Amino acid sequence: MNRTQLTQWFRNQQPTIEQIILEAAQAFVAANERNPNFGYDLSIAQQEAYNLVQNTDLCYDRYTTPLAYSLWYQARRMNVFLSHFCDKVTEACAASQPVEVFDLGAGTGCVQFCFGLAAVAFKRAGKRMPLMRIINVDVSPFMLSYLRSYLWPAAIKHYPELRDLLVEYHVYSWTNRGEFSITNPWVCASYLFDSSENESYLQSNFDELIKSFEPSKILMLTSAQERKRNMMSSLSAKMRQRGFNMIVASSDESVFQGALPVVSAYRMRLVEKYRLKASKSAVSWADGSFNALGLEKQQSGLSFNMRSLPEVLDLFNPPLRVRREVQLNDDQIRAARYEEQPSIITGPAGCGKSIVVTEKIINVLEKHKWTGPLNILVTTFNKSLIKQLRAWLTDLLEAKGKSVRQQYNKVVNGVNDGTGDLTTGAEFSIQIRFVHFEMLGKYVGSIQFKPFNENTHRQALERFVLETKKEQGIAADKWNEILNPDFLLEEYHRVIYGLQCKLVLGEDNYQGVERKGRGRRISLNRGPRRKAVFTALHKYGKWMHADPQAGQSYLARRQMLFNELESRRLPAPFDYVFVDEFQDCTPTDYKLMGMMLKNVDRLVLAGDLAQAVHIGQSGSIPRDKAMARRVYYRLNGSYRLPFRICEAIYPLSEAIAASSLDREVTAEITPYKGAPPGARPIIVGGANDTELAQKIIAIRAAYLPFDINQVTIMEKDDGLCREIRRAGIPVETTTILRLKGLEKELVVWSLQAEVEYEDEVKEFVYTIATRTNCMLVVAISQNAKAYFKPLLGLLRPDRLICWDAQSENLFTTYKQVVSSPLIHEG
Ligand SMILES: Nc1ncnc2c1ncn2[C@@H]1O[C@H](COP(=O)(O)OP(=O)(O)OP(=O)(O)O)[C@@H](O)[C@H]1O
Structure with missing residues (x-):
C-alpha cells in the first residue's frame, strides 16, 4: 500500500471517524452528566478553550476539558498530522522492523488514531498487521483518560483490528527515569510547544530527550505563529547538528475535507443545553494554522540496538519513597x-x-x-x-x-x-x-521528671489568673486576651523560656524585656498589664516546682x-x-x-x-x-508541589517573604523544573459539612485519574471528616504540627478550622498548601473563619478551579475582603 492508496482509504473513513468522535462524546456525557457540577465545569472548560486562541495556556485539568477539546479539535488535528506526514505513516506501516511511536503532548491521541487506522488499512489490504507500539505521553491525565476510556473503545468498535495495536498511556514529568529497552523510536511532538509559558524549559528538555531517545524520526507540529516558527527553526538547527536531515513535509492537499455534520449537531445540542459560550460554526476538518517539521536520521548498522531509556513515565512523578x-x-x-x-x-x-x-x-x-x-x-x-x-x-x-x-x-x-x-x-x-x-x-x-498533663497545667493557670485578678483588683472581664491559659503558656514558651527572661530574675526584668517573637496583635506594654501576666506566670512557675502533683512541662x-x-x-x-x-x-x-x-x-x-x-x-x-x-x-524549586499549585500560591509565598524579618532565608516558592503539572487548587463551597463532604467526594471521584486515594483534611476538622468517612472514603484529619515536613496526596484546607496563632495565618496556610504532592482542595463554608478569607485573595485567580457556581459565589464573596490591610502588611 502506498501513500496515495492510504490517503484514499482514509478519505473513505471520514464518516466513520466522525462517528467515533461522536460516540466517545456521547459515552462520556452519559457517564458524567449526572454529576451536579457537570454543566458548570463544561461551560468553564469551553471558555478556557479560548485560551488557546488567545495564545495563553490551557490547563487541561478539568475533567470536561477533553470533551470540549475533542469535539472541536480531534478531527482537525488528525487531518493536519496526516496531511503532512502520510508518507511517514505509510513508511512506518510498511517497515519490516517494529516502530515505537512516542507521541509527546499526545492529548486525546490524534497521532495514535493516524498510525492505528493506517495499520488497519494495511491489514485490510491483506498485509500483516504492522508492528507498532504507540506510547502516548501527556501532562494531563484527563486527556489521556478520555482517549483510553472513550475514544479508543469507540474506535475499536468500528475497527476491531485495533485491538492488536500496542498502546500505552503515560502521564509524564521530565524527572521520571526508568529502565526499558526500545528498538526504533520515532518521536512525534504535536503541539507540545504551544504552551506559551516555560518555552525554554520545554526546549531544553526536548533536546535532552532527543539525546537519550536517539529517535530515527522526529515529526513535529505547532501552531503557525511567528514565534513558534522561529522556535521550530532553532530546534531543527540543533537537530541538524546532531545528524538529522529535514524531510520535506508536504501539505499541498488536505486528506480530509469539509465539516463534521453529526458532531456539529451534537455539539450544538450541548451548547444550547448548557448555555456554553462557544462558536456556533460547524466543526470542521480544516485547520490552516500550523507549522510542520520532519527530521530523520539514518541509523547505522543493525537497527535492533536495545537501549535503556526513560520508561515508567509514571503518573505524576510520584515521590521517590526509596x-x-x-x-x-x-x-x-x-x-x-x-x-x-x-x-x-x-x-x-x-x-x-x-x-x-x-x-x-x-x-x-x-x-x-x-x-x-x-x-x-x-x-x-x-x-x-x-x-x-x-x-x-x-x-x-x-x-x-x-x-x-x-x-x-x-x-x-x-x-x-x-x-x-x-x-x-x-x-x-x-x-x-x-x-x-x-x-x-x-x-x-x-x-x-514527673508526668506532665497539659489539662492540669491549664486548670492551674486559670486558678492563678483568678488569684492575680483578685490581688490586683482587676475586674473579672478585664484583660482576658492576656489573662488566659493559651496566652500565658505561649508567653512562658516564647519569652520566659525562649528569651531566657527567667522568672527568678524578677518582675522588673520582665517589665523591661523586648518581647521578640510575640507579634503585635495583642499589646503588652510595660505597666500593670505586664505586672498581671508576670504575677500569674510566677505563681505557675512556683507551683510547677513545688507541687509534687504538678509535673514538669516539656519546656x-x-x-x-x-x-x-x-x-x-x-x-x-x-x-x-x-x-x-x-x-x-x-x-x-x-x-x-x-x-x-x-x-x-x-x-x-x-x-x-x-x-x-x-x-x-x-x-x-x-x-x-x-x-x-x-x-x-x-535550595530552590519544590519537588513536591505540582506546577499549577506552585503557580497558584506564589503570591502567598511572596507576601510571606516580603513580611519576613529575615529576608535572607525566606524565598518565594517555585516548582522544580521537573515538577508535574498537576491540577490547579480546587475551590469548593458548601452550606454545611454534609454538602461540603458530598462535593469533596465528587471531586475525588472526578480526579481519580490523578492517582489519588486518601483525603487529608487540615487543620483538624472532625465534623467534615466524619461526613466523608460515612461514605466509606479513606479520610483523616490532622494538624500541621503532625504533618510538618511530610506530604499527602489530596489535601483539603478547611476554612472552618481553628488557627491557634492568628498572627501566623499566612505561614499556616502556606504550610497546609505545600503538604500535597498532587491535589489541593480549598473548602469554604458559611462557618469559614474570617481570618482565612483574606488569604483567598493571595491565590492567583487564573490558577484556581471553582467546583461549581455555589463555590464560585462563596469564593467571590470572601475575596472581596481582600482589600483589607491584612494581606498588604509589611
Ligand atoms: N533530587 C531529588 N530528586 C527527586 N526527588 C526529590 C529530590 N529532592 C527531593 N525530592 C523529593 O521531594 C520531596 C520533598 O523532599 P524533602 O522532604 O526533603 O523536602 P523539604 O524541603 O524538607 O520539605 P518541607 O519544607 O516540606 O519539610 C520528597 O518526596 C523527596 O523524595
Whole structure:
C-alpha cells in the first residue's frame, strides 16, 4: 500500500471517524452528566478553550476539558498530522522492523488514531498487521483518560483490528527515569510547544530527550505563529547538528475535507443545553494554522540496538519513597558537603532539605572513615518526620553495605515511634540519636521528671489568673486576651523560656524585656498589664516546682537541660547536631543546640521560615558570635508541589517573604523544573459539612485519574471528616504540627478550622498548601473563619478551579475582603 492508496482509504473513513468522535462524546456525557457540577465545569472548560486562541495556556485539568477539546479539535488535528506526514505513516506501516511511536503532548491521541487506522488499512489490504507500539505521553491525565476510556473503545468498535495495536498511556514529568529497552523510536511532538509559558524549559528538555531517545524520526507540529516558527527553526538547527536531515513535509492537499455534520449537531445540542459560550460554526476538518517539521536520521548498522531509556513515565512523578533512588541536584549536593562550619539549609517547602540532611550525615560518616566514637543527634518537632529521616538514613547505610543496629525508645504493638538510637560504623562506635525536640530533656539530659498533663497545667493557670485578678483588683472581664491559659503558656514558651527572661530574675526584668517573637496583635506594654501576666506566670512557675502533683512541662524540662549544659554540670554530649524544621526554634533553642555540641561549627540547621507557624514573621536565625562562621545554603524549586499549585500560591509565598524579618532565608516558592503539572487548587463551597463532604467526594471521584486515594483534611476538622468517612472514603484529619515536613496526596484546607496563632495565618496556610504532592482542595463554608478569607485573595485567580457556581459565589464573596490591610502588611 502506498501513500496515495492510504490517503484514499482514509478519505473513505471520514464518516466513520466522525462517528467515533461522536460516540466517545456521547459515552462520556452519559457517564458524567449526572454529576451536579457537570454543566458548570463544561461551560468553564469551553471558555478556557479560548485560551488557546488567545495564545495563553490551557490547563487541561478539568475533567470536561477533553470533551470540549475533542469535539472541536480531534478531527482537525488528525487531518493536519496526516496531511503532512502520510508518507511517514505509510513508511512506518510498511517497515519490516517494529516502530515505537512516542507521541509527546499526545492529548486525546490524534497521532495514535493516524498510525492505528493506517495499520488497519494495511491489514485490510491483506498485509500483516504492522508492528507498532504507540506510547502516548501527556501532562494531563484527563486527556489521556478520555482517549483510553472513550475514544479508543469507540474506535475499536468500528475497527476491531485495533485491538492488536500496542498502546500505552503515560502521564509524564521530565524527572521520571526508568529502565526499558526500545528498538526504533520515532518521536512525534504535536503541539507540545504551544504552551506559551516555560518555552525554554520545554526546549531544553526536548533536546535532552532527543539525546537519550536517539529517535530515527522526529515529526513535529505547532501552531503557525511567528514565534513558534522561529522556535521550530532553532530546534531543527540543533537537530541538524546532531545528524538529522529535514524531510520535506508536504501539505499541498488536505486528506480530509469539509465539516463534521453529526458532531456539529451534537455539539450544538450541548451548547444550547448548557448555555456554553462557544462558536456556533460547524466543526470542521480544516485547520490552516500550523507549522510542520520532519527530521530523520539514518541509523547505522543493525537497527535492533536495545537501549535503556526513560520508561515508567509514571503518573505524576510520584515521590521517590526509596531514599537511595533520589539523585541529588547540584545545589543539594553542595549543601550536603562536609564542612566544619555551622550550616543553615533553607528553601521552600519540598525543595529537599530533609533529603540533604540525610546525605550530609552520610558525608560526615565518610569524612570520619566510618570510625567512631562519634555521637550524632538528629532532632525535629515532628515524630513522623523523625521516623522518615531514620528510615531514609537506614536505607542509605544499607545501600552502602553498612551494618546497622536499631534501638527504639518506644515500641507499641510492634510499631516503633522512630525515636531511639541507630549505631553503625566500625564496632558500632558511631551512635546516631533520633530524639523528638520535646524529649531532649529526658533522652539527652537524663532529667527525671514527673508526668506532665497539659489539662492540669491549664486548670492551674486559670486558678492563678483568678488569684492575680483578685490581688490586683482587676475586674473579672478585664484583660482576658492576656489573662488566659493559651496566652500565658505561649508567653512562658516564647519569652520566659525562649528569651531566657527567667522568672527568678524578677518582675522588673520582665517589665523591661523586648518581647521578640510575640507579634503585635495583642499589646503588652510595660505597666500593670505586664505586672498581671508576670504575677500569674510566677505563681505557675512556683507551683510547677513545688507541687509534687504538678509535673514538669516539656519546656520546663528543656529549661533544666539548658541549665545543666550552661553550668557545665552536663558536658556537651554530641559531635554533630542536625536540626530539621528549625523554623519554630526560639533563641534559647538555638543556644541549646549550640551547647549540646563540643564544637558549634558542627551544627546543621534545615528549615523554612515561611513555615514558621508559631513565630511567623519574627522567626530568624541567630547571628551571635557562636554562629559567626555560619554558611547558608539556599535550595530552590519544590519537588513536591505540582506546577499549577506552585503557580497558584506564589503570591502567598511572596507576601510571606516580603513580611519576613529575615529576608535572607525566606524565598518565594517555585516548582522544580521537573515538577508535574498537576491540577490547579480546587475551590469548593458548601452550606454545611454534609454538602461540603458530598462535593469533596465528587471531586475525588472526578480526579481519580490523578492517582489519588486518601483525603487529608487540615487543620483538624472532625465534623467534615466524619461526613466523608460515612461514605466509606479513606479520610483523616490532622494538624500541621503532625504533618510538618511530610506530604499527602489530596489535601483539603478547611476554612472552618481553628488557627491557634492568628498572627501566623499566612505561614499556616502556606504550610497546609505545600503538604500535597498532587491535589489541593480549598473548602469554604458559611462557618469559614474570617481570618482565612483574606488569604483567598493571595491565590492567583487564573490558577484556581471553582467546583461549581455555589463555590464560585462563596469564593467571590470572601475575596472581596481582600482589600483589607491584612494581606498588604509589611
Ligand atoms: N533530587 C531529588 N530528586 C527527586 N526527588 C526529590 C529530590 N529532592 C527531593 N525530592 C523529593 O521531594 C520531596 C520533598 O523532599 P524533602 O522532604 O526533603 O523536602 P523539604 O524541603 O524538607 O520539605 P518541607 O519544607 O516540606 O519539610 C520528597 O518526596 C523527596 O523524595
